[in-house]
Amino acid sequence: MNFWRSLVGKLWITIICLVACVLITLGVFLLPYIDTNFSNSGDIKRLFTYTAIVGFSMTTFFGLFLFSRITQPMQKLIHAANNIRKGEYGTRVYVEASDEIGELANTFNHMAAELEDNIRNLNQEKEHLSSVLRSMSDGVITFDNSGKIILTNPPGQRISEMWKTMEWDYEPEGSNQLRTLEVPKPLEELFSMTLTESGDCSTLVYVKQDVWSVIMTPLYSNNDIRGAVAVLRDVTEEVKLEKMRTDFVANVSHELRTPLSMMQGYSEALLDGMAASPEESQELIQVIHDESLRMGRLVKDLLILARMEAGHPDLAMTKLDVNELLERIYRKFSVRARECNLNLYYEKLSEDLFIQSGDEDKLEQVMTNLLDNAFRYTPTGKSVYIIAERVQSDHHPFLQIHVRDEGVGIPKEDIPFIFERFYKADKARVRGESASTGLGLAIVMNIIESHHGSVKVTSELGQGTDFIIRIPVEYRK
Numbered sequence: 103m104n105f106w107r108s109l110v111g112k113l114w115i116t117i118i119c120l121v122a123c124v125l126i127t128l129g130v131f132l133l134p135y136i137d138t139n140f141s142n143s144g145d146i147k148r149l150f151t152y153t154a155i156v157g158f159s160m161t162t163f164f165g166l167f168l169f170s171r172i173t174q175p176m177q178k179l180i181h182a183a184n185n186i187r188k189g190e191y192g193t194r195v196y197v198e199a200s201d202e203i204g205e206l207a208n209t210f211n212h213m214a215a216e217l218e219d220n221i222r223n224l225n226q227e228k229e230h231l232s233s234v235l236r237s238m239s240d241g242v243i244t245f246d247n248s249g250k251i252i253l254t255n256p257p258g259q260r261i262s263e264m265w266k267t268m269e270w271d272y273e274p275e276g277s278n279q280l281r282t283l284e285v286p287k288p289l290e291e292l293f294s295m296t297l298t299e300s301g302d303c304s305t306l307v308y309v310k311q312d313v314w315s316v317i318m319t320p321l322y323s324n325n326d327i328r329g330a331v332a333v334l335r336d337v338t339e340e341v342k343l344e345k346m347r348t349d350f351v352a353n354v355s356h357e358l359r360t361p362l363s364m365m366q367g368y369s370e371a372l373l374d375g376m377a378a379s380p381e382e383s384q385e386l387i388q389v390i391h392d393e394s395l396r397m398g399r400l401v402k403d404l405l406i407l408a409r410m411e412a413g414h415p416d417l418a419m420t421k422l423d424v425n426e427l428l429e430r431i432y433r434k435f436s437v438r439a440r441e442c443n444l445n446l447y448y449e450k451l452s453e454d455l456f457i458q459s460g461d462e463d464k465l466e467q468v469m470t471n472l473l474d475n476a477f478r479y480t481p482t483g484k485s486v487y488i489i490a491e492r493v494q495s496d497h498h499p500f501l502q503i504h505v506r507d508e509g510v511g512i513p514k515e516d517i518p519f520i521f522e523r524f525y526k527a528d529k530a531r532v533r534g535e536s537a538s539t540g541l542g543l544a545i546v547m548n549i550i551e552s553h554h555g556s557v558k559v560t561s562e563l564g565q566g567t568d569f570i571i572r573i574p575v576e577y578r579k
Contacts, residue, residue: 175203179210191218241334247327249285249293261334262286265309289332292318296330306337313341346523358400361393403541417552422460424501424573425450428490431469435477443482451491457501457575464549465573471542472505472569479567480509492575499575500555506568512561520559521547 175197185193193214197207235242241258245251254262265286285293288307296303296318307314315337321329368386377383432448439446469488476486489504512520523544550557555573 175207179207182210182214186214186217191221239335242331243289243334244321244329244331245285245293246329247297251284252329258332258334261314268310288314289316289318292316292332293330296320297327300327306341307334311338312336313338349523354400354404358397361397364393365390400541403545406545417461417464419459419461422457422462422465423455424457424460424465424490424503425455427462427465428455428469428488428503431466431473432488435473438477439486442477444477444480445483445485446488447485448488449490451489454492455490455501457573460553460573461549464552468546468549468571469503469505471546475542476505476507476509476567480507484508484566493572495572500572501575503571503573504568505571506566508566511563511565512559512567513563514561517559517561521557 175195178195178197182193182195191214194211195207197204235255238255239257241261242253242255243251243258243262244253251262265288288309292303292305292307297320300320302317302319304315304317307316313336315335316332318330318332320327321331368390371377372383372386377386428448428450432446436446473486473488480486485508487504487506489506491502493500493502521543523541547557550571550573553573555571557572558570559567560570561567
């Protein structure tokens, strides 16, 4: 700080000016009088000069004293205050004085320590809150009154960016009331409702193929709503599992109801003596027996599928010659093909059809289920093919098996669902009576996946269906 602009500098200049004015006034009035009335006027003038010099020296000393006792501590306080203003909260002032300046310095240090402690606590709370938000798997998005996003955690940021890039073919209700484009379209109606009703709002939001559970709560400041915070959770799997559970109960009930009704009806006919001859009794008993076998197959398939989906496939993994397995299956189904007036072919496109680890019984069940479906949906006089070859994919050898038929095919809209439990084709397209439980393809998918393989299907209506199985030749954990 410039000394002449400081308080002490101004005070010193003022004192000097006052002393100078007094001396000049005295000189103007006394010097002529001294020359005319005193014989030794030179000594008196020298005394007057010395007095002026001593006066100016004393005022200078007094100014410097004030500067060292007041201005310098004040400059330290100003410098420390500027440092705190810049964020250096550890700044302290050290002044050795017991007067008001010293008390002011102590008060400043105490204030700085309290401020530093408060700022540290706020930063710790902020870091704690940030860590909690970052560790959350749910998305958190905070909006202000205008709908502008002011805070998100990483999942919330990804969700908002993903929704912003989507193209929407609808306008949510209440979206025209918002003057912002930052609120994602699926949340606009809920955001407007939260600000209007001033309370918590929750709903399920359907975005394309995903389902989101959204809870939105208003943010208050002095009893005024200043925004809203939304917590988003992806519940697509939960909704899908709940739908699968309800569908499973409905399908099992439907599958069991028919054989139970038939068994009950035919058993009541036997009890009432409605069979007029032993042949009729035998026919009724045979129907009851067939329906009981059908129920047994359903229960058996359900138990197999439940164990596989629970992670207990019970596989007996050994080195397996798949060519030998396919030839045995071909011979077994050739008899049935002749009975159904179908042509069954087996083509081996590679010589080496060994896999290091496979369960022969489970893979035979896979082929049995696929061939059973192929026979059921292939009209008389058409052909079914079994094709096996060794292929290379991503520098890994795979065994690829095709089960191809010339049947009625599968509609494109049904292909994504054929591996779900209880999926069945239209009864009108099924060849003959169907004894299927609707669980065969689900079991096929689980067995192939337990062998670290994959199964795909291509189909065209009226052209046939091709199931493609890939199993790695080398066992991979």
